[in-house]
Amino acid sequence: MWMLITRRILAAILTISFLSLFVFSFLYLVPGDPAERILQARMNGELPSSRETVGVLKHDMGLDVPSYVLYLKWTEGVLHGDLGYSYITRRPAATILYESLQATAELVFVSISIVVIFGLSLGMLAAWKEDSRIDNLLSYLAILGVSIPSYVIAFVSILVFAVGLHILPVAGRSGMQSMLMPAVSLSIGGLAMLMRMTRYDMLAEMRQDYVLAAKAKGLSEARIFIKHIFRNSLPPLITYIGLELGGLFSGAVIIENVFAWPGIGRLLVDSVQSGDVPMVQACVLLIGVIFICINIIVDILYTYIDPRIKPEGIL
């Protein structure tokens, strides 16, 4: 177990270094001198007007060096929590990121709870009542749920609950009420997918021999269903829930823009649109690290639930 965890963490460090290289290369993808961009970020977004001053400053700060040295310096800064300064607001990127992360984390937490609670229970219901009317209805609803863009659910719910019935606020972040529509719109797709998967996996598990053996032993249907079938179909579902947690972060990019939710997704789009490179780098780095952490946790949980599995891979 500890072997596995150590290996996972080492692998994650490797992936994070990959990621940091990728993020650092953004500086080279946008027009202009990368060293000047770093300088600009350190100088609160403004470069001195004279070329000589820029040159002297670059030399003083040790920025007139080859790109790999620049990368190492940048990494050192990141490790000390220095993500540079936003070009637009001129505040430290780390601070802005922290504020946005709170808003997104709230939204994602509520959404993943909706996904897990309803996805698993509806999936179990469909598997329990296989080929009944309710199973058929749920399976078509699931296909629809996967195919509806989250923002369409958002529009319809705004029309009904905010404009029509006046019971929920149209947008913004002010308490639980404002959370309801964004969280539901964000979770429908994942919910539908998890429901389908739960049904599939449980049906596959029901056809196993041990189920027959358990029945022959005289265990009750419900007990077999929950204690054996459900438990054994959990590992792939947990992997999916982990992936979906990541998916919610990217789904939040769109939903946060519809509801003016002040989270990372909105920050990322705004920064991308205004060419605020340090902010974009900070957002991508953070989202990447979150993803990698989720992956490690999922893998460890996976072996915990099903000790037969020895996962291989680097992430």
Place this chain on the structure above:
Amino acid sequence: MRSRIFKVLKEKAHDNKKIIMGFTIIAIMVFIALFAPLIAPHNPESIDLTNRVAAPTQEYPLGTDHLGRCQMSMLVFGLRISLVIAATILFVRVILGATLGLIAGYFGGSLDQLISRIIDFELVFPDMVLALVLVGTLGPGLPNLMLALSIVGWSKYARIIRSTVISVKEKGFIESARALGVSETYIMQRHILPNSITPLIPVMTLGLGGLLLSVSGLSFIGLGVEPGTPELGMMIKSGFEVFPSHPQLVLVPSLMIIACVTGFTLLGDGLSDLFDPRKSSSFIASCL
């Protein structure tokens, strides 16, 4: 190979409701897209500020938007453009994924190790975030959008091809071909590739639906096609400016997207049941 696929389809498709429904929806959509210039009553880009957000009339079957453009024509051309964009990106992804998967699976060894690591790295990141960042760095606009979405999202195709290639290359007929002195490239082109394509078909169908969602989503947040282009996501975005006073401008293009994606999901779902009914659910989940 192709004849075998069609034979299976003919035998089994008629009692698979999902395939029939999905196929019908897609056939209608493709028909509309192909004959868009004949179906659309007006030029989708002609602006008439004297006739803004008009109710449906005989001349404008779905009314007009906030710039007086014919909603019906925009919808028809929008469908065409969205489908073309999604199909092109899918094509590039499949080519990229299949090539890398083929190389990794066929040659194995350290080349396989390297490619598999890249696949793992790509799989961890959601396509949407990567694409968003690439579009952000390269700048908004259709070419950059297509480029960004093409270089992400290929890893699932690579992974499928890689695993099928590994199982196919151990088959007897490959051994025989090699014994006959056939060149490696010829074996790959002629024997391995055709035998590895089948499992891709349902994934591609589901992937096309997913791409329609990504393209329209990116356009909707302003990082896709240029404003004014009749593309479904862009129509929703411009409708959003007069939302919620004129909800039809947002809801009609949304319904079009939902119909299309539902069609592809139904078809893809049905096809994957058909090709391999015992397929694990996580496989299907990774497709969208």
